[in-house]
Amino acid sequence: MSVSFCGLELAHPIINGSGTFDAIAAARAFADDLREAFPFAAYVSKTITLEPRAGNAPPRLWETAAGLINSIGLPNKGLEGYLAEDLPQLAGMTTVPQPGAEPRPVPVITNVMGSTTHEFSALVEACEARSEIAALELNVSCPNVKTGLDIGADPLQLEQLVRAVRGLTRKPLIVKLTPNTADVAACAQGAQEGGADAVSLINTLRAMALAPAEREAPGGHRAWLGGRTGGLSGPAVRAVALAQVAAVAARVAVPVIGMGGVQSGAHARELMDVGATLVAVGTESFREPAAGARIARELGDTARAEPAISEESVR
Amino acid sequence: MSVSFCGLELAHPIINGSGTFDAIAAARAFADDLREAFPFAAYVSKTITLEPRAGNAPPRLWETAAGLINSIGLPNKGLEGYLAEDLPQLAGMTTVPQPGAEPRPVPVITNVMGSTTHEFSALVEACEARSEIAALELNVSCPNVKTGLDIGADPLQLEQLVRAVRGLTRKPLIVKLTPNTADVAACAQGAQEGGADAVSLINTLRAMALAPAEREAPGGHRAWLGGRTGGLSGPAVRAVALAQVAAVAARVAVPVIGMGGVQSGAHARELMDVGATLVAVGTESFREPAAGARIARELGDTARAEPAISEESVR
Amino acid sequence: MSRAPLHRRLLTVSGVDRLGSYLVVRVDDPGGPQPEPGQFAMLAASERWGGGEDERPYLSRAFSVARRRGSESHFLLEDVGPGSRRLSELRAGERLWMLGPLGRGFTAPSAGRRAILVGGGVGIAPLAILQDTLEQDATVLLGFRDRERAEGAALLDAAIVATDDGSSGHHGLVTDLLAQEIERDPAAVVYACGPAGMLEGVRAICEVGAVPAQLALEAGMACGFGACFGCVVPRRGGGYLRVCVDGPVIDAAELDHVDAHAGAPA
Amino acid sequence: MSRAPLHRRLLTVSGVDRLGSYLVVRVDDPGGPQPEPGQFAMLAASERWGGGEDERPYLSRAFSVARRRGSESHFLLEDVGPGSRRLSELRAGERLWMLGPLGRGFTAPSAGRRAILVGGGVGIAPLAILQDTLEQDATVLLGFRDRERAEGAALLDAAIVATDDGSSGHHGLVTDLLAQEIERDPAAVVYACGPAGMLEGVRAICEVGAVPAQLALEAGMACGFGACFGCVVPRRGGGYLRVCVDGPVIDAAELDHVDAHAGAPA
Numbered sequence A, B: 001m002s003v004s005f006c007g008l009e010l011a012h013p014i015i016n017g018s019g020t021f022d023a024i025a026a027a028r029a030f031a032d033d034l035r036e037a038f039p040f041a042a043y044v045s046k047t048i049t050l051e052p053r054a055g056n057a058p059p060r061l062w063e064t065a066a067g068l069i070n071s072i073g074l075p076n077k078g079l080e081g082y083l084a085e086d087l088p089q090l091a092g093m094t095t096v097p098q099p100g101a102e103p104r105p106v107p108v109i110t111n112v113m114g115s116t117t118h119e120f121s122a123l124v125e126a127c128e129a130r131s132e133i134a135a136l137e138l139n140v141s142c143p144n145v146k147t148g149l150d151i152g153a154d155p156l157q158l159e160q161l162v163r164a165v166r167g168l169t170r171k172p173l174i175v176k177l178t179p180n181t182a183d184v185a186a187c188a189q190g191a192q193e194g195g196a197d198a199v200s201l202i203n204t205l206r207a208m209a210l211a212p213a214e215r216e217a218p219g220g221h222r223a224w225l226g227g228r229t230g231g232l233s234g235p236a237v238r239a240v241a242l243a244q245v246a247a248v249a250a251r252v253a254v255p256v257i258g259m260g261g262v263q264s265g266a267h268a269r270e271l272m273d274v275g276a277t278l279v280a281v282g283t284e285s286f287r288e289p290a291a292g293a294r295i296a297r298e299l300g301d302t303a304r305a306e307p308a309i310s311e312e313s314v315r
Numbered sequence C, D: 001m002s003r004a005p006l007h008r009r010l011l012t013v014s015g016v017d018r019l020g021s022y023l024v025v026r027v028d029d030p031g032g033p034q035p036e037p038g039q040f041a042m043l044a045a046s047e048r049w050g051g052g053e054d055e056r057p058y059l060s061r062a063f064s065v066a067r068r069r070g071s072e073s074h075f076l077l078e079d080v081g082p083g084s085r086r087l088s089e090l091r092a093g094e095r096l097w098m099l100g101p102l103g104r105g106f107t108a109p110s111a112g113r114r115a116i117l118v119g120g121g122v123g124i125a126p127l128a129i130l131q132d133t134l135e136q137d138a139t140v141l142l143g144f145r146d147r148e149r150a151e152g153a154a155l156l157d158a159a160i161v162a163t164d165d166g167s168s169g170h171h172g173l174v175t176d177l178l179a180q181e182i183e184r185d186p187a188a189v190v191y192a193c194g195p196a197g198m199l200e201g202v203r204a205i206c207e208v209g210a211v212p213a214q215l216a217l218e219a220g221m222a223c224g225f226g227a228c229f230g231c232v233v234p235r236r237g238g239g240y241l242r243v244c245v246d247g248p249v250i251d252a253a254e255l256d257h258v259d260a261h262a263g264a265p266a
């Protein structure tokens, strides 16, 4: 079950999706020693920005058919606060692959987002200096200040961004792609050309919800979410994730972290069958905080299947 | 309840999504006189191409969490066959808004797709000559032969295509947008610039399914669908549809036909609240062939709500 | 062919009986048209249709009418996934949505010709209502995976049984029995429903023997009334047939082969 | 604060009792930690969680522990949507998933100070287990929309009731009663749970009277353990509090106002 990813040795292929598991809050909420038997093989932090962010006004959640829309707004302490207060608490966690097995270290992957190349550079440089951080994930679902479109939706912009920060770190550089684009494989290729060591997908699909008739609409004009629009995740998006991961894995040579609606080892296996090296679990952890460990166990039980599918087969 | 759309007077705002209701087959399957009490206010044909198409190899369907993936492959008799055999049978249908009410005519909207501007032109010209056709819908979810990307995913290509065919018809020209793009509002604007009288969305989200372990994979490399990838529809996509329809309606001046996962009058009302003039029902008709009539009735009962939401409010 | 009302009907389950590893679900359908042998209905539980394996089912599911008794339609269910499981949980008094009867059924044999009914697994369902309506006695050959499934044979009269594991009846394929029967009576007419492999066997045997065969096919269906074009099987000479409206009962002569996905759950 | 096992537990419903328009669902939780007053659990039916209104529910739902009797945890349910409806359908012997106990509960009043418990609608739930654990008698003020809901007051002892429609007890708001009580005893400590409007009323009254108040808030929750950052309310002085981990019981002094979405179903 143990797997190597960009030079990291992981106990198993199941990690968390950024922003879907707060290890520090969970360590307080749960009696079991979460830090010693962490449910994931690696820990991905929520997105960290240069300055602290309070996040969006509530409501931030809306449940859909087999899915969840979130409009959280990337609340975080900012780079300094994260490095000073959170990172030390995130370092040194271990996971136990099977009951009774040797505890294995849980590397920390820090997810960062800037609104400009300068901000990304500052974030990457600061993380490079910290030994507790095993790898970096760039959240490029950030609007280009001019076009208003996500930087990650444009292969060329993405390539330039990655190239600009690539030189600033020796740590593995993962690019978290946006699914809200015409050709995610081209974006993945752009990230690869720019020097990414891996890509991860899918992030949430842009979605919206209106307030129930009887309730006021905090987002204005009937919009329920304080942030007006949000991102869809959960089982509802799994088939879209499978198609995008397959298209990306067929196009790029770098390893792929697949995610989107994974609820079981069988779902994780499907993403690996189309070419993912690691699988991230997000929304399912909300229903079951130990989902990562369960899915890793189930994955171990599922039979190995055929290799990644080829480019043509996903056209 | 009656509504006017691009000069057409419709009994109510509920129509079918292209390719989700075969009025000719239904007239044979059902005892009630479908032609006299049609469930929709207008009839949208499935996509017609210049040459006949057999469609994709089976399996063509996969059920997902609250959704359906289809990989039908646009089977149709081709332009000639459609105009000669089908169109005469589709003309002259009526709908009955409420029990006992006056029957109202059901205009035929013909949906066409070409792989080149030439093909689109030939299709539009031929339809222009037929009085039974009240309006045209262009399915632009067709891969550009060079780039492999959907023509409809690129605002500029789309504008050029629409401009090229606009001059060939005086009938209302609807452009069916693809949701698989970074900025659907920009695509809608392109269609408007090119001369479209209306836009419709969302089409299905690109998705994929793998064969169950115990079954062979007709698509090859574990892919279940004969066409390998397909399109996701149904309740799973409704929140994405709402966001895209809101973004488009806030951007363009032409009327919008909203669709995607609509199951009830409340769902239709939500699409209209964010700016849709008409609402199309697709997958829900599969569970309930009379869904269109029910939804129109429920819509009539729901209270009028606030006006379309503004551009900022959907950013 | 009986045609369905456009409006699906909210009906009540009048009873459920176990039959080996299958269930016979009886649904009271007073207003509904008389289904013809081979026709099917789209069924969905009226409550909690969803929330099962992989957050399914969502679409309705197709089931052959196995029998009609007065205003009751009977369905033979095998639990193979979230939809059939949910329907299997229904108890007397609970309700379900029904759309139907749908599709083209069997055509009776011309007078004097013997009918051979060949069924496999849960695919025996439409043969029961066919047997009910045949004027003269038919030969009934039913194949099952094992003994528990073979108890399903009680759905028909005077069935000759074959099991894959030999746990009851002939040890082997039901198509072995068919081959013998056809040798004995080349003038017979064959009616078959079952797994794709069995149907292809039946088709091949009948082709060789120049025996007319009507095959009740199955295919994943979203709508059941020709709307989605999802339920197709390749037609002899090219193109596809929609199982829901061109079938489910299709003349073997229209097929080159039976598609691997066009059969009942094995 | 009692902490939850990381693994959610598959538990059995030992019984369900009607209480006016509410249900008391009793769940047998032998292994589970003792919940503290004000803590909650995330619940989901183990079967058919989904397939309801708008194909929901999908996520678990948060419910205050209303009472603990031996190994039984009691929950007070009001059917307001697909999740609470599904849980309301559970019968004795059926099972549900439970994660908990979660969140920060109430802190007992310092010796000698009287506790005033103010509840509104289904929000009375956490006040019952609080009353069970208080050393000295507390004053209990409960507000309801109508008579049938007011029957829920039986969950607590010696409750003084107010109804919006005057159908039972004081005709008016429960906050009217609170104002009087505080005038009588400014040294009291207030514990409140209910609709956002009521909680804001309680907060304002206590602020004016300089009476300490602990408010049990509610908010739409996806996880219940701090993972999603979805359940926030604005904190006095800027920023947000996560109701699930910083609450649900929050000192009124931490709030400028009670967010319109931070209350129990009205």
Ligand SMILES: Cc1cc2nc3c(=O)[nH]c(=O)nc-3n(C[C@H](O)[C@H](O)[C@H](O)COP(=O)(O)OP(=O)(O)OC[C@H]3O[C@@H](n4cnc5c(N)ncnc54)[C@H](O)[C@@H]3O)c2cc1C
Pocket: B061, B062, B063, B064, B212, B215, C040, C057, C061, C062, C063, C064, C065, C075, C076, C077, C078, C079, C080, C081, C082, C083, C084, C085, C122, C125, C126, C217, C218, C219, C220, C221, C248, C264, C265
């Ligand atoms: C005309 C007709 C008549 C029928 N008559 C009967 C009958 O009388 N009795 C009876 O028991 N059955 C009958 N069937 C079959 C029945 O419709 C299916 O068994 C049922 O739909 C299975 O649904 P499910 O949710 O239980 O299982 P599913 O899991 O939906 O389907 C089971 C099979 O479908 C495939 N599958 C798995 N997952 C998916 C997915 N997500 N989407 C699509 N396919 C999937 C797999 O191959 C699996 O083996 C009939 C089918 C047709 C078309």
Ligand SMILES: Cc1cc2nc3c(=O)[nH]c(=O)nc-3n(C[C@H](O)[C@H](O)[C@H](O)COP(=O)(O)OP(=O)(O)OC[C@H]3O[C@@H](n4cnc5c(N)ncnc54)[C@H](O)[C@@H]3O)c2cc1C
Pocket: A061, A062, A063, A064, A212, A215, D040, D057, D061, D062, D063, D064, D065, D075, D076, D077, D078, D079, D080, D081, D082, D083, D084, D085, D122, D125, D126, D217, D218, D219, D220, D221, D248, D264, D265
């Ligand atoms: C800490 C805490 C303790 C609680 N204790 C109790 C208790 O003891 N007893 C009790 O009955 N309830 C309690 N609740 C409330 C309970 O969790 C909700 O009533 C329940 O989650 C509603 O879910 P539902 O599916 O029944 O209805 P939903 O429809 O999910 O929710 C009802 C309300 O949520 C909003 N809403 C509607 N649709 C959606 C949607 N798609 N996504 C998000 N919001 C939506 C609307 O405003 C609606 O009025 C508590 C909540 C919290 C946070």
Ligand SMILES: Cc1cc2nc3c(=O)[nH]c(=O)nc-3n(C[C@H](O)[C@H](O)[C@H](O)COP(=O)(O)O)c2cc1C
Pocket: A017, A018, A019, A020, A046, A047, A068, A070, A072, A074, A111, A139, A176, A201, A202, A203, A204, A232, A233, A234, A235, A237, A259, A260, A261, A262, A280, A281, A282, A283, A284, D228, D229, D230
């Ligand atoms: C509540 C919530 C918060 C999220 N926050 C972040 C984030 O901060 N950064 C990020 O890159 N992705 C974020 N995501 C996206 C997830 O990491 C993941 O890509 C997505 O949810 C799909 O996986 P899932 O369906 O398993 O949840 C968030 C998702 C959710 C549901």
Ligand SMILES: Cc1cc2nc3c(=O)[nH]c(=O)nc-3n(C[C@H](O)[C@H](O)[C@H](O)COP(=O)(O)O)c2cc1C
Pocket: B017, B018, B019, B020, B046, B047, B068, B070, B072, B074, B111, B139, B176, B201, B202, B203, B204, B232, B233, B234, B235, B237, B259, B260, B261, B262, B280, B281, B282, B283, B284, C228, C229, C230
């Ligand atoms: C089986 C199926 C076939 C479809 N065929 C077409 C088509 O031929 N042309 C087209 O423009 N859209 C087609 N669509 C897309 C629908 O018209 C509609 O845009 C989409 O399904 C979203 O609506 P819904 O969720 O209500 O189904 C098809 C959808 C389905 C499910």
Ligand code: FES
Pocket: C220, C221, C222, C223, C224, C225, C226, C227, C228, C229, C230, C231, C232, C242, C243, C244, C245
């Ligand atoms: S099931 Fe839809 S066409 Fe046959």
Ligand code: FES
Pocket: D220, D221, D222, D223, D224, D225, D226, D227, D228, D229, D230, D231, D232, D242, D243, D244, D245
């Ligand atoms: S419910 Fe997820 S953080 Fe509070």
